[in-house]
Structures are given as structure tokens and as C-alpha cells.
Amino acid sequence: MTEITEVPSPFCGVGTDDLKIQVDGVTLKVLENGCAVNTPAFEQAITDTQPRVDGQIVSLDVAVAKAVALLKNTALPVIGGCATDVNGMRGLLALADRCGAVVDNMNFTRARNNFLALQDSGWMNTTLAEVKNRCDLFVVIGADLEVVVPRFFERYIWNAESMFIEHTDQREVVYLGTAPSGSASTSPSGKAAQVLPCATEDLPDVVAVLRALVKDKPIRAESVAGINVADLQVLADKLKAAKYSVITWAAGALTYRHAELTVQTVSEMIKDINNQNTRCSGLPLAGKEGDLTANQVCGWTTGYPARTRFSRGYPEYDPFMNDTNVLIAEGEADALVWVQAFNSKSVPPVTELPTIVVGRSGMTFSKEPDVFIPVGTPGIDHVGHAYRTDNVVAIRLKKLRDSGLPSTADVLNAIDKVLREETVC
Amino acid sequence: MLIKLTGGQVYDPASGVDGQIQDIYIQDGRIVDMPVGDFKIDKEYDLHGKVVMSGAIDMHTHIGGGKGNIARTLLPEDHRQDPVSRSDITRSGCGHAMPSTFVTGYRYAEMGYTAGFEPAVLPINARQAHMEMGDIPILDKGGYVMLGSDDYLLRMLTAKKDQKAINDYVAWTMNAAKAIGVKVVNPGGINAFKFNQRKLDLDEQNAHYGVTPRDILEVLATAVKELGVKHPLHVHGCNLGVPGNVQTTLDTIQGIGGLPMHLTHIQFHSYGTEGDMKFSSGAAQIAEAVNNNKNITIDVGQVLFGQTVTASGDSMRQHYNHKFASPNKWVVMDIECDAGCGVVPFKYKDQNFVNALQWAIGLETFLLVNDPWRIFLTTDHPNGAPFTSYPHLIRLLMDRSFRNEVLSTIHPEAQKMTTLASITREYTLQEIAIMTRAGAAKLIGLKDRGGLSAGNWADITVYTDNTNRQTMFEKPDYMFKDGELVVVDGKVVHTKWGTTHVVQPDFDPSVETGLKDYFDRYLTMKLGNFKISDDEITEDGRGSITVHPLNGVA
Numbered sequence: 014m015t016e017i018t019e020v021p022s023p024f025c026g027v028g029t030d031d032l033k034i035q036v037d038g039v040t041l042k043v044l045e046n047g048c049a050v051n052t053p054a055f056e057q058a059i060t061d062t063q064p065r066v067d068g069q070i071v072s073l074d075v076a077v078a079k080a081v082a083l084l085k086n087t088a089l090p091v092i093g094g095c096a097t098d099v100n101g102m103r104g105l106l107a108l109a110d111r112c113g114a115v116v117d118n119m120n121f122t123r124a125r126n127n128f129l130a131l132q133d134s135g136w137m138n139t140t141l142a143e144v145k146n147r148c149d150l151f152v153v154i155g156a157d158l159e160v161v162v163p164r165f166f167e168r169y170i171w172n173a174e175s176m177f178i179e180h181t182d183q184r185e186v187v188y189l190g191t192a193p194s195g196s197a198s199t200s201p202s203g204k205a206a207q208v209l210p211c212a213t214e215d216l217p218d219v220v221a222v223l224r225a226l227v228k229d230k231p232i233r234a235e236s237v238a239g240i241n242v243a244d245l246q247v248l249a250d251k252l253k254a255a256k257y258s259v260i261t262w263a264a265g266a267l268t269y270r271h272a273e274l275t276v277q278t279v280s281e282m283i284k285d286i287n288n289q290n291t292r293c294s295g296l297p298l299a300g301k302e303g304d305l306t307a308n309q310v311c312g313w314t315t316g317y318p319a320r321t322r323f324s325r326g327y328p329e330y331d332p333f334m335n336d337t338n339v340l341i342a343e344g345e346a347d348a349l350v351w352v353q354a355f356n357s358k359s360v361p362p363v364t365e366l367p368t369i370v371v372g373r374s375g376m377t378f379s380k381e382p383d384v385f386i387p388v389g390t391p392g393i394d395h396v397g398h399a400y401r402t403d404n405v406v407a408i409r410l411k412k413l414r415d416s417g418l419p420s421t422a423d424v425l426n427a428i429d430k431v432l433r434e435e436t437v438c
Numbered sequence: 439m440l441i442k443l444t445g446g447q448v449y450d451p452a453s454g455v456d457g458q459i460q461d462i463y464i465q466d467g468r469i470v471d472m473p474v475g476d477f478k479i480d481k482e483y484d485l486h487g488k489v490v491m492s493g494a495i496d497m498h499t500h501i502g503g504g505k506g507n508i509a510r511t512l513l514p515e516d517h518r519q520d521p522v523s524r525s526d527i528t529r530s531g532c533g534h535a536m537p538s539t540f541v542t543g544y545r546y547a548e549m550g551y552t553a554g555f556e557p558a559v560l561p562i563n564a565r566q567a568h569m570e571m572g573d574i575p576i577l578d579k580g581g582y583v584m585l586g587s588d589d590y591l592l593r594m595l596t597a598k599k600d601q602k603a604i605n606d607y608v609a610w611t612m613n614a615a616k617a618i619g620v621k622v623v624n625p626g627g628i629n630a631f632k633f634n635q636r637k638l639d640l641d642e643q644n645a646h647y648g649v650t651p652r653d654i655l656e657v658l659a660t661a662v663k664e665l666g667v668k669h670p671l672h673v674h675g676c677n678l679g680v681p682g683n684v685q686t687t688l689d690t691i692q693g694i695g696g697l698p699m700h701l702t703h704i705q706f707h708s709y710g711t712e713g714d715m716k717f718s719s720g721a722a723q724i725a726e727a728v729n730n731n732k733n734i735t736i737d738v739g740q741v742l743f744g745q746t747v748t749a750s751g752d753s754m755r756q757h758y759n760h761k762f763a764s765p766n767k768w769v770v771m772d773i774e775c776d777a778g779c780g781v782v783p784f785k786y787k788d789q790n791f792v793n794a795l796q797w798a799i800g801l802e803t804f805l806l807v808n809d810p811w812r813i814f815l816t817t818d819h820p821n822g823a824p825f826t827s828y829p830h831l832i833r834l835l836m837d838r839s840f841r842n843e844v845l846s847t848i849h850p851e852a853q854k855m856t857t858l859a860s861i862t863r864e865y866t867l868q869e870i871a872i873m874t875r876a877g878a879a880k881l882i883g884l885k886d887r888g889g890l891s892a893g894n895w896a897d898i899t900v901y902t903d904n905t906n907r908q909t910m911f912e913k914p915d916y917m918f919k920d921g922e923l924v925v926v927d928g929k930v931v932h933t934k935w936g937t938t939h940v941v942q943p944d945f946d947p948s949v950e951t952g953l954k955d956y957f958d959r960y961l962t963m964k965l966g967n968f969k970i971s972d973d974e975i976t977e978d979g980r981g982s983i984t985v986h987p988l989n990g991v992a
Binding site for chain 1: 504506507510511512513514517518521522523524529530531532536537538539540560562563565566569570573589593631632633634646757763766767768769770771772773774775776781959960961962963964966967970971973974977978
């Protein structure tokens with residue numbers, strides 16, 4: 014039995030790396046600094062250790078051969094999920110390039126709210142250490158932050174020491190839209206966050222008014238979506254008076270059509286504030302189950318985020334057309350590869366298409382895939398790299414135990430190798 | 439396997455060979471002397487009538503790291519203009535302004551380049567820089583780690599820590615980030631921007647720390663020298679792009695007091711305020727200062743016309759430059775109490791007075807600096823232009839009539855504000871070989887690279903001599919990387935993986951005591967998780983690390 018300290022987590026999105034984990038054979042127990050997201054993700058037991066073809070246990074070689082047979086003569090295979098580490102994505106993209114597949118990260122429809130805003134007008138953003146040391150006003154738009162990242166406030170807002178904020182307790186927290194479900198955002202001395210509540214789908218109106226107020230545009234209405242304009246005026250004034258305000262949102266929580274316009278309004282408002290002689294930055298929240306990792310690696314490999322097809326021999330990005338669910342529903346896809354090394358509950362969409370699953374041990378399927386290859390989890394069964402929410406910092410994931418499970422990269426590289434042997438020369 | 443390159447005209451400034459006909463032998467990846475006694479040539483290339491140089495080295499090119507990937511993500515419409523298909527031996531991707539990693543490797547190789555160095559590796563983003571460079575095939579690579587706006591260093595300066603403590607911190611950071619040099623960008627300015635300062639002159643204090651850019655340059659240049667790091671402190675100075683910044687640059691040169699210093703993309707720092715437009719060339723003054731100060735090296739950061747994207751660590755100046763964004767979308771980031779970045783697409787136009795004069799200023803600088811060992815050919819890829827424009831730039835330098843032809847087409851007011859038409863100099867092949875090979879290898883401190891004498895790694899490029907130098911340099915006949923033939927007739931025929939060049943200066947291990955405390959209190963990562971281990975670069979079986987010697991160390 015050993016204890017490993019300073020364990021980084023690929024699960025919580027903020028790259029928490031102070032976990033202490035006890036390792037007993039292949040059994041893990043989080044001893045210190047766990048949370049509702051990380052502890053179960055680390056402690057989940059290994060169940061499957063062997064690949065299956067048509068529900069029968071087979072060797073890895075046989076499973077790889079079957080996967081190759083299913084992929085070999087496809088016209089438009091789709092590789093969905095894309096939830097793995099950097100090396101896993103490298104292997105995934107090499108395979109996709111070879112077989113002319115579509116690569117589609119499973120969280121892309123949510124992330125698209127950010128990408129469309131970024132690719133249309135850009136933004137000014139910051140990272141976690143800047144929040145921890147510089148942020149004097151923290152505004153949360155449309156997200157129940159502590160459910161998404163349980164330790165966010167503890168680590169980055171109510172941190173005991175900060176280089177440039179004398180008493181972190183004095184920081185102001187404002188929620189716009191969704192109210193917090195717990196008390197993580199209440200300061201250590203008991204000051205609760207200010208909440209300006211509205212329905213999520215009313216956020217476009219609310220942020221539009223807020224931006225107008227920041228720009229000193231007259232607003233005739235007295236309230237918007239149940240929020241007094243006077244209260245929004247106070248928030249606008251605070252944003253302009255703060256030295257280093259930070260505005261955060263979770264693209265996935267903005268569950269209405271064209272939410273990218275909300276992200277854009279917020280991002281443009283942040284630029285406006287920076288043109289009024291003070292600083293303000295955005296902090297988009299993401300980074301779960303390798304979504305940022307998928308987009309980063311796909312970004313440097315193809316130039317585009319992870320909703321890109323290789324069917325014409327070169328990468329083509331389309332944030333709408335290359336959606337796994339659309340391609341399956343419209344009958345364009347002719348095979349599905351599902352890659353999900355982090356979350357065994359995240360299973361592929363049920364389809365009649367030939368299906369290959371490269372997934373975390375413990376997946377249960379309502380319809381057994383043609384091929385299932387259980388793989389190790391990055392940061393538990395093998396070393397790796399993952400991006401955290403600020404999309405700048407890549408964390409080095411540790412290997413905690415010897416499970417004998419192959420990595421995603423091992424499996425995808427093996428499929429790619431056999432496919433090459435069978436298709437080239 | 440013994441390879442013989444027979445009868446080529448060799449330009450090898452590292453050995454003083456200037457166009458002589460010589461045979462070159464290659465064995466086990468390296469250049470060797472002609473074997474004695476009986477020997478069998480396994481493969482011979484007849485290079486009669488061909489020009490032979492070592493593989494070119496780009497000593498300042500943004501090929502790895504977060505800001506480059508932001509630039510990629512920002513510009514799907516640019517990629518769509520230049521899709522790159524896969525082949526049986528190469529991967530697909532995209533090209534133009536900020537190419538994908540695989541295409542970066544192929545296109546550099548297809549121009550005869552064998553190495554590229556990323557000049558702006560943020561310590562906290564070094565992992566990403568190495569991962570991206572790890573996906574660049576064929577090329578060797580390395581990085582200069584960015585310091586100078588990190589709160590740790592500024593706290594040390596405020597606390598009046600001695601030079602030895604700073605040296606230890608610099609050496610520790612170089613090891614942790616796997617760097618071969620140290621870069622400073624807008625010294626202290628990226629930090630000052632976080633405190634809402636919008637400009638920072640050489641002697642202007644950081645509002646919080648009271649430290650000036652001059653202070654930062656002095657301690658970092660001293661640290662680099664005292665640690666024995668061969669590459670001088672790599673400086674992106676204050677006031678990038680600001681009319682009148684030529685004075686800042688001259689003051690920076692004088693202020694460093696003879697310490698080795700490399701001023702990068704100096705074109706962007708050579709602007710006067712004369713003329714009706716209050717924008718003029720300071721190239722002559724800069725060239726004179728460079729000619730007179732042997733401790734100074736420069737690269738140009740040439741602007742060439744067309745669409746590109748600027749990606750810089752200089753968040754302060756890039757925030758100002760967003761006004762010129764074309765297309766109008768841009769990203770600025772503050773990063774981890776470490777640094778920042780700014781990504782702004784630019785379209786340089788020959789009919790825009792400022793852009794046209796920027797073009798002329800860069801060329802004036804190339805032509806007025808006498809010593810080709812102290813000036814380097816860069817566009818600050820992709821900031822002045824994509825690296826794929828180098829053959830065009832070489833033609834501008836080597837061919838006066840072509841240069842004057844282009845000059846006659848740019849904005850007429852800019853033509854009046856440049857002395858370019860009167861400059862008769864044309865670069866020679868040997869001078870090009872110095873700037874892009876021998877000089878670059880020497881400046882970076884690369885052992886056994888950049889030369890063609892026995893013992894060097896066999897990074898060799900073969901061109902067909904052509905009076906049209908653009909055509910000549912666009913399409914080498916052959917390129918060998920570590921003795922393997924990778925390019926024929928300007929096309930990749932075989933791929934391999936290059937190495938990562940680093941130095942490992944010594945430091946007092948006790949430096950980690952203060953750092954650990956700082957990381958635990960203020961940063962968001964544990965010290966142990968911050969340091970990049972060797973296996974992060976080598977574990978996929980493709981990467982390798984090559985450690986280069988330090989000055990004063992055997």
C-alpha cells in the first residue's frame with residue numbers, strides 16, 4: 014500500500030493537483046482534498062479488463078483486427094467522444110486522418126458557444142493564478158459554479174493569501190442569472206454573494222443591457238427579465254470601478270439557441286471595460302473530460318477545433334455539420350468510434366452503425382458495441398497531459414497504479430498501424 | 439551506410455569555405471572525413487553545378503505554444519485558403535499564416551530548413567510549447583523561456599535579492615522549462631499591463647513594484663552571461679511599434695553596458711517621428727549602433743505584404759494594436775502571474791504608408807548592418823509574414839534590381855521616406871549562409887550543427903544555382919536531416935523526428951525552497967508538477983533531448 018501526494022486531476026477542469034491518494038493494488042482511495050467530482054472519479058473500481066468483440070472476450074489483437082475490419086471500407090466513419098489525454102488525441106487524429114473520419118468532441122455543441130464568439134470577434138481572458146491574486150470583483154454569469162467545480166471558491170477566491178489583494182475576504186462576488194445552489198461563494202466572514210437572478214434564457218437581454226450601461230448608453234426600461242436596471246447600473250459601475258474584475262461563464266450552461274451571442278456580448282463588454290481605463294478579463298469555464306485537450310491537440314494538428322472531418326483528405330472544420338448526432342441521424346456516418354477514457358457513464362449514442370468503443374473500464378451498454386476495448390484512465394493508469402479550464406496550462410498526469418490496461422494512444426495507434434499495413438502498399 | 443555528395447559548390451562559413459568545390463561524406467548521420475584506405479560508397483549524389491549549404495536554422499519563429507494555437511483557432515477562414523492533403527508518408531493539415539504543426543515541419547524542410555526555435559516559451563506554457571513542437575516532424579527545435587514580467591522575478595528585484603539568487607532562479611527555470619535561451623518581452627510591461635499601465639518606457643517604473651525595464655534587462659542579461667548560456671539574452675524591447683521607439687532601442691543598446699544582448703525583430707523597434715506622417719525610418723541609426731557595439735546581435739522581423747496574424751507575448755502592445763486588427767477579431771490574455779499574450783490578425787498592405795515603410799525599414803536594416811554574423815534573417819513568423827516567404831526575402835536581399843522594382847510599387851510617400859533605392863549592397867550566397875546557418879548555430883550555441891566539416895550532424899541542403907534567388911531557395915534539390923534524405927526537388931520524400939535542443943545551467947538546489955513556498959501560496963500548481971521531466975519529451979518514442987555545452991564548461 015502506498016500513498017501518492019500532489020496528484021493532479023483531469024476530472025474537475027481546474028487541474029487541482031493537491032490530492033493525496035492511497036493505492037492498494039488497483040484500489041484507490043482519496044485521502045485528502047477530494048471533492049464531489051474528483052473522489053468518485055478516482056475511486057471508481059476497474060471492472061472490465063479484457064476487450065470484447067460481439068460481447069465475447071477476446072485478446073487485444075483480435076479486437077484491434079475487428080476494429081480495422083469495420084473501419085477499412087467505410088466512407089465516413091465518425092470518431093466521437095474524444096475524451097482522452099494529449100497522446101490519446103494524437104493517436105485519434107492520426108487514425109482519423111488515415112481513414113478519412115470525422116473527429117467530434119462530445120462537448121463541442123456546448124463549446125461552440127465560445128468558439129463562434131472567439132472566431133468572430135475574439136476576447137480578453139485570464140487564467141486561474143491571475144484570479145487568485147488579482148481579482149477584486151468576480152461575476153458569474155449563468156452558471157452554478159460550485160456544482161461544476163466544487164473547490165473553485167476555496168482555491169481561487171477565498172484563498173488565504175494573495176499577492177495583490179490584501180484581504181481576499183473583501184472580494185465581491187456577483188451572480189447574474191442562475192443563483193448558487195450552495196454557500197461556497199459566501200466569504201469566510203459570512204458575506205453572501207449578490208445574486209441578480211433571471212431565467213437562463215433571458216441572459217441575452219440582461220447582458221445586452223449590462224453592456225449598454227457599461228458603455229453609458231441610456232436605457233429607458235426600468236427592469237429587464239425581472240432585474241431592476243438600477244441594480245444592473247450598480248454592477249456596471251462596479252465593473253468600471255474595480256481594478257481587476259473577472260467575469261466567468263460556462264458555455265455549456267447557456268442552454269438556448271445562439272448562446273454564442275451572449276458569450277460575444279460579454280466578451281465585447283469586457284473589451285469595452287478595458288477601454289475605460291481599468292482592467293477586466295473573462296474566464297470561460299470548461300476543461301471536463303478532455304474537451305479542451307481535444308480542441309488544443311486538434312488545433313495544432315489541423316488548424317481547427319475538434320469538430321473537423323478528414324473525408325476529403327484534408328481537414329475541414331464545420332461546427333454544425335460535423336456533429337456526431339447529426340451525421341448519425343441523417344445517415345451520413347457509416348461507422349462510429351467512441352473514445353471516452355475518463356467517464357464510464359458516458360457511452361456512445363445507440364445506433365445500428367458498426368460501433369467501436371475505446372472506453373473507460375466499467376461501461377455498461379444498452380446495446381453491446383461490435384468492439385469494446387477497455388482502456389486505462391489518464392492520470393490513474395498511465396501518465397499523460399490534460400488541459401485545464403483556462404486553456405493555457407497543461408497538467409502532467411501521473412500514473413498511480415499498474416492496472417495493465419492499455420492507454421487510449423496504445424489502442425488507437427495499434428488500430429492505425431494495422432490499418433496502414435492493410436491499406437498502404 | 440556511407441553517402442558521398444560529389445562535386446558540389448560548398449558554402450560553409452563555419453569552416454571558412456566560400457564556394458569551393460568539395461566532396462562531403464556522410465556516415466551514421468554525421469559528416470565524416472573521406473575514409474582512408476579501401477572503402478565502398480553505398481550511395482553517391484552527383485552535385486556538380488549545385489550549391490551546398492548546411493541545413494538552415496530559423497533562430498526566431500513562433501512554432502510552438504499557446505498563442506500560436508489561439509492564432510490557429512482564430513482564423514479558420516485563413517486555413518481554408520490553404521488546405522494540405524495527406525499522402526502515404528505525410529499528414530494532412532493547413533498552411534498559410536499559422537500552419538498546423540505537421541505542415542510547419544514539411545514546409546520548413548521543403549525550403550531546406552532543419553531547425554526552428556520558438557522564442558516565447560512562457561514557463562507555465564512550456565509544456566504546451568514542447569508538445570506542439572513534438573508534433574513538428576523533421577525539424578530540430580528548441581525554445582527561449584520568457585522571464586521579466588513574472589511576479590516572482592519582480593518580487594526578487596523589489597526585495598533586492600542579489601545577482602546570484604537571480605541566476606539560480608533563471609537557471610532553475612531554464613531547466614524546468616527545457617529551454618536553450620532566455621527571452622524577455624517588453625521587460626516588465628506585460629506585468630504592468632495587469633496593473634492597468636498601458637505603456638512602459640525604458641526608465642518608467644512598474645506601478646506596483648517600482649522596477650524599471652532597464653533594471654530587468656540588466657539582471658537578466660547578467661544572469662545569462664554568468665550562467666554561461668551561449669545565447670545572449672533575447673530581447674523584445676519596450677515600445678514595440680511606437681513611432682519614436684528608435685530612441686528607446688538606442689538607449690537599450692547603450693544601457694546594457696557591453697553585456698551580450700540579442701535584439702529581436704528590431705524592425706518593429708526602429709521607428710522615428712519625422713515627416714508629415716510623423717513616422718520615419720530609424721534603420722540607419724540602429725544599424726550604426728549595431729555596427730559599433732559588438733555585444734549586440736539582431737534579427738530583423740521583416741514585414742512582407744499580405745495577410746498574416748501577429749502572436750506575441752506583449753499583451754500591453756498587442757492590446758493597443760487591436761485597433762489595426764484585420765480581420766477585426768483579436769485575443770489578449772493575462773497568464774498565471776507569469777506573462778501574457780496577444781493575438782491580432784494583420785494585413786500588411788503595400789499601399790498603406792506605414793506598412794510600406796515598415797517593409798523598407800526592415801530591408802534598410804539588413805543592408806546597413808555590416809557583419810552578417812550579427813544579423814539574422816527572420817520575419818518573426820508569423821508576425822511580419824509567414825516563414826514561407828523567406829525565399830522571396832532572400833531575393834530582395836540578393837538582387838538589387840528586383841528590390842528596386844518592388845520598391846517602385848509601394849506607397850509613394852513611403853518611397854520618399856526610405857534610402858533603400860540608393861543602397862547598392864547585394865547579399866552574397868556566403869552571407870546568406872552565415873545569416874541562416876553558421877551564424878544562427880553560433881548564436882544559439884548549437885554544437886555540431888550549422889556547419890559542414892567532419893563531426894557535424896549531416897543536416898545538408900542542396901540547391902540549383904539560379905539568378906532568380908527566390909526560385910533557387912524555394913525548392914532545394916535535396917535536403918538531408920541527420921544524414922537521411924528527406925526532401926527531393928522541394929518535396930518531402932521521407933519523414934523523421936528531430937531533437938529538442940536545451941542547455942542545463944547549474945543552480946543551487948536551495949532555490950526551490952523559496953519557489954515552493956511561492957507556488958504553494960500564490961500559484962495554482964505544485965512546484966513538483968510544474969517542472970517538465972525528460973520523459974515528457976521522449977516517452978512517445980519520437981522525441982529526444984540534446985544538451986548543449988555552456989561557456990566556460992567543457
